[in-house]
Amino acid sequence: MCFVPLPTCVKLMGSDCGTPLSEPQIWIDQLRLPDFPVQYDGYQKQCGLPVRCAGYSKCPRVHAWSELERTAQVMASIEFEDNSAQAKDRCHLIQEGEFDFEMFFTEALDSDGEIAVKNTRTTEIFLQELSYQGTCAVKNFLEGRCSVNQSLSLEQCKRRKFYKCNPNYPYRSYNGICNNLQHAEWGQPGSPLKSEMAPCYDDYIGKDRRSASGRALPENRELMAQVQAALNVNADAEAPPPGLFNMFGVFFCEFINGDMLGRVMKRVRTATEGLRGCRADGRGVSRHKSALTEPLAISRADPNYGPQGVECLNFNPIESANDFCEVTYSRKRNSATSYLDLSHVYGDGKFDKHGKLQTGHCGASVETAKLHVIALQFLIVGGLFSQLHNYCVDQVMACGHHDLLENAVEKCRALTIGVYQRIVYEEVLPVLFGRSFYERCNFNCEYDPTLESVVSSSYINGPGRFQHIWIPENLTYVIMNVFYSKDGVRGHCLPCLDLERGRDAGTCPLLSYKHYMDKLNGIKSRKCYSNFEDLDDMFDPQLIAVLKAYYETPEDIDLLFSIFENQIPPGSQLPNLVAQSTCLEFKRLKCSDRFFYSWNPHLSNASRELIDVIDMKTLLALFGEIDQIPLVPFATHSQTVPASTLRKQLERRKNLFCSL
Ligand code: HEM
Numbered sequence: 280m281c282f283v284p285l286p287t288c289v290k291l292m293g294s295d296c297g298t299p300l301s302e303p304q305i306w307i308d309q310l311r312l313p314d315f316p317v318q319y320d321g322y323q324k325q326c327g328l329p330v331r332c333a334g335y336s337k338c339p340r341v342h343a344w345s346e347l348e349r350t351a352q353v354m355a356s357i358e359f360e361d362n363s364a365q366a367k368d369r370c371h372l373i374q375e376g377e378f379d380f381e382m383f384f385t386e387a388l389d390s391d392g393e394i395a396v397k398n399t400r401t402t403e404i405f406l407q408e409l410s411y412q413g414t415c416a417v418k419n420f421l422e423g424r425c426s427v428n429q430s431l432s433l434e435q436c437k438r439r440k441f442y443k444c445n446p447n448y449p450y451r452s453y454n455g456i457c458n459n460l461q462h463a464e465w466g467q468p469g470s471p472l473k474s475e476m477a478p479c480y481d482d483y484i485g486k487d488r489r490s491a492s493g494r495a496l497p498e499n500r501e502l503m504a505q506v507q508a509a510l511n512v513n514a515d516a517e518a519p520p521p522g523l524f525n526m527f528g529v530f531f532c533e534f535i536n537g538d539m540l541g542r543v544m545k546r547v548r549t550a551t552e553g554l555r556g557c558r559a560d561g562r563g564v565s566r567h568k569s570a571l572t573e574p575l576a577i578s579r580a581d582p583n584y585g586p587q588g589v590e591c592l593n594f595n596p597i598e599s600a601n602d603f604c605e606v607t608y609s610r611k612r613n614s615a616t617s618y619l620d621l622s623h624v625y626g627d628g629k630f631d632k633h634g635k636l637q638t639g640h641c642g643a644s645v646e647t648a649k650l651h652v653i654a655l656q657f658l659i660v661g662g663l664f665s666q667l668h669n670y671c672v673d674q675v676m677a678c679g680h681h682d683l684l685e686n687a688v689e690k691c692r693a694l695t696i697g698v699y700q701r702i703v704y705e706e707v708l709p710v711l712f713g714r715s716f717y718e719r720c721n722f723n724c725e726y727d728p729t730l731e732s733v734v735s736s737s738y739i740n741g742p743g744r745f746q747h748i749w750i751p752e753n754l755t756y757v758i759m760n761v762f763y764s765k766d767g768v769r770g771h772c773l774p775c776l777d778l779e780r781g782r783d784a785g786t787c788p789l790l791s792y793k794h795y796m797d798k799l800n801g802i803k804s805r806k807c808y809s810n811f812e813d814l815d816d817m818f819d820p821q822l823i824a825v826l827k828a829y830y831e832t833p834e835d836i837d838l839l840f841s842i843f844e845n846q847i848p849p850g851s852q853l854p855n856l857v858a859q860s861t862c863l864e865f866k867r868l869k870c871s872d873r874f875f876y877s878w879n880p881h882l883s884n885a886s887r888e889l890i891d892v893i894d895m896k897t898l899l900a901l902f903g904e905i906d907q908i909p910l911v912p913f914a915t916h917s918q919t920v921p922a923s924t925l926r927k928q929l930e931r932r933k934n935l936f937c938s939l
């Protein structure tokens with residue numbers, strides 16, 4: 280059963296159609312993310328709070344740098360071999376039958392990947408050694424104030440590949456290479472995520488942030504259980520009013536997310552279905568715990584696990600990416616191409632002899648199915664695009680031209696990506712943002728070859744996870760529910776994972792990030808939150824009460840809480856900070872893509888026309904296996920039109936496929 284689940288249709292949408300467009304466009308183009316970020320202390324400075332390491336100017340002293348580098352390299356190598364050898368023993372792996380089997384899966388490393396992982400670890404060990412001389416000295420070192428090289432001098436660290444790009448080649452590569460002609464490697468899978476500001480680790484290297492007074496942050500499951508109780512998040516709501524973003528939109532956004540982002544848990548040489556941290560029964564840390572895992576301790580007071588005696592929950596951190604041993608703050612790895620290029624549908628470009636994608640369940644491509652997806656709906660959305668590609672190839676070949684199959688395949692791929700990009704920017708984002716915020720965000724940019732295509736770590740570990748609170752309890756997942764898996768016994772809690780990921784990635788606190796964003800937006804009257812009650816311009820009183828009970832001060836609150844903000848731009852579906860951050864992300868991904876459909880010079884007029892014609896409703900009419908198609912597929916209660924009508928409309932334009 281792969282029909283697309285859509286709400287029944289009652290009225291015409293248009294929740295914000297009456298919103299005036301008088302608000303100024305607030306977006307200054309601050310889309311660039313630095314290679315060498317520095318700590319952002321704007322909030323602390325404005326509000327008279329202590330700034331760590333302020334006025335400290337010393338640097339680490341080492342009399343034999345290259346010896347220290349080599350020692351770190353040897354240690355990294357020994358560690359890697361140990362971890363890889365351990366992972367061959369099944370006791371060290373999460374086994375089939377355990378509820379989180381596959382959840383933390385890892386892929387095998389090729390020889391380049393192995394060097395990249397070892398280099399990253401070498402640099403970490405090197406920095407750890409330096410940190411014994413004091414964290415402020417390391418901070419100076421990381422922020423380029425120590426007049427030393429910006430990367431380690433080891434031979435292995437210099438193994439960069441050089442690419443010669445052909446500026447006239449009309450099609451995208453499959454791994455993002457040469458999208459940017461000056462920086463061929465931008466947007467490639469395996470690149471690091473970047474951030475507006477340096478991460479807020481306690482030791483600047485990788486230890487979890489602590490409260491301003493130096494204590495551990497509130498225990499994540501306990502905190503989230505209270506938040507859930509206070510806000511009743513994920514309660515299955517009654518029928519929503521018309522014009523709201525619907526569940527199909529949520530699935531579509533999850534799909535977009537999978538195109539720009541891929542998690543990579545810390546890897547060993549061979550592929551695994553997840554390295555073990557906890558005992559299979561959850562009663563404590565396993566004696567076969569892999570060093571690459573950081574299992575979460577569950578308190579006895581845990582409302583769900585406490586009574587069952589479960590004390591341990593697996594958690595495998597995301598791998599860092601510092602493949603060329605740069606002296607900069609730690610960054611997490613992204614395994615996807617950041618471009619919105621359907622990389623999770625096309626993979627590295629394997630087609631059958633007819634130029635088609637091999638499809639499986641729900642018409643999804645083999646590549647999409649490989650993603651170990653959590654919800655079946657992901658495959659359904661992916662299936663719409665792989666079927667469009669295959670349909671296009673059929674149409675082109677039926678024209679009888681003796682066009683090379685390879686050209687037909689690439690033209691159909693360019694068309695399919697164009698259709699998808701148009702849907703993202705012209706259909707999804709307007710409903711999600713509401714018309715007036717969409718206008719303010721202003722996606723009318725031109726291609727900017729100096730802008731790197733990269734995803735912000737703050738976004739993905741905080742505001743970017745906002746839609747998780749829209750996931751209803753009754754959604755069937757392969758693995759998890761809000762607090763429990765379907766069997767009602769064991770499971771992960773998604774907001775808990777979200778919070779933990781944020782801490783593991785060194786995400787800076789909510790108020791620092793908000794201050795940064797307000798500054799970016801030119802908001803002059805930036806507020807100091809001296810007590811929890813001051814947070815009433817962002818949160819409901821019930822949530823403030825929970826925050827007050829668990830955090831020491833407002834400036835300690837984790838960025839993830841941006842997803843619970845109650846201030847929403849007029850007509851929008853996203854809260855303020857989430858909307859701002861999402862705007863920046865999608866603007867960056869558009870403006871940094873040389874092949875974006877609206878300016879791609881290699882698209883024919885016929886292709887452009889088809890991209891306009893094949894909108895979401897037409898795609899659903901073609902492949903959605905439903906008879907009545909909503910006119911506004913991402914909004915609740917849209918009016919419908921028979922699928923046959925839409926199919927006929929496309930039929931009349933079929934000749935366009937002959938001049939792609
Ligand atoms: C359809 C329902 C969805 C489910 C079941 C789901 C589930 C998950 C899971 C299990 C993770 C990995 C958690 C971790 O280990 O860090 C994740 C990550 C994430 N999700 Fe969702 N998600 C859904 C929809 C969405 C939507 C609509 C968005 C918004 C764009 C979103 C944004 C993210 C982000 C930014 C991450 C972190 C990056 C990543 O790991 O890919 N998710 N989601």
Ligand SMILES: [Ca+2]
Pocket residue numbers: 538539615616617618619620621622623
């Ligand atoms: Ca991609």
